[in-house]
Amino acid sequence: MDITGGDLSQQDTERVTVAEFVYRPTAADFEEALRARARRTPAGRAQALLAPLVAAATVVVYATLRDASLPVWIISMVLSVGIAYWGTVRGLRTMARRMFSIVEPYGECRMVADDRGAVSTGERVSFTAEWTVFRQYLETPDLFVLLGGDRAAGIAVTPKRGAQDPTDVDRLRAILDRNLKRL
Structure with missing residues (x-):
């Protein structure tokens, strides 16, 4: 070639x-690439959904075992899934910045x-x-x-x-x- x-x-x-x-190359390029991968590939969707699903399952199990009231279930679910989603987004941004740091010197x-x-x-x-x-x-x-x-x-x-x-x-x-x- x-x-x-x-x-x-x-x-x-x-x-x-x-x-x-x-x-x-820019860090934004890698963020966009990782977001697109998370939306369009099975591995990316699994990676993006794993933490919120585990958080929701944990709330359901814990609330059931503790016989929690409905308001506690709802508040716990919203908070745990929200925090897990935020962590997933932050994780993608961190991964994008690390990938960019490898190619930035080029x-x-x-x-x-x-x-x-x-x-x-x-x-x-x-x-x-x-x-x-x-x-x-x-x-x-x-x-x-x-x-x-x-x-x-x-x-x-x-x-x-x-x-x-x-x-x-x-x-x-x-x-x-x-x-x-x-x-």
Whole structure:
């Protein structure tokens, strides 16, 4: 995969579709990606709902064993589920900030994708990934979010604001549709 912008060493009849994005990652990108994952994947929904469900079950068991009155049940349920939900949201934000802290030193990133995979080059690091590393992807209004496959856990985030040409967003979507399952 050539990322220098020169010839792709292919004949014109075998022209490769390439999408290029240049962007500086932000913590908000990772927050949006994790929220989208929590809404659209079974693992994300389980992660987001586990704490509130455990809190509700705990209140039901405790209130039943203590033979609590209805107002105590209601207040306990609202408080425990609310606190568990708040903790889940805070946990996603913390996770997003940690993920961002890993990529922040890379500075501005340039990602070039074609049907073979993607090459991401930062100011201090370069990373190449074949599409087999990822299993599926999802799209938000501002991002493409690639979700890890069998051999890799995690996510990769590509902000649409980095598209070098407005058609690069459509090109990347087409490349991803050919190589990954869309959620």
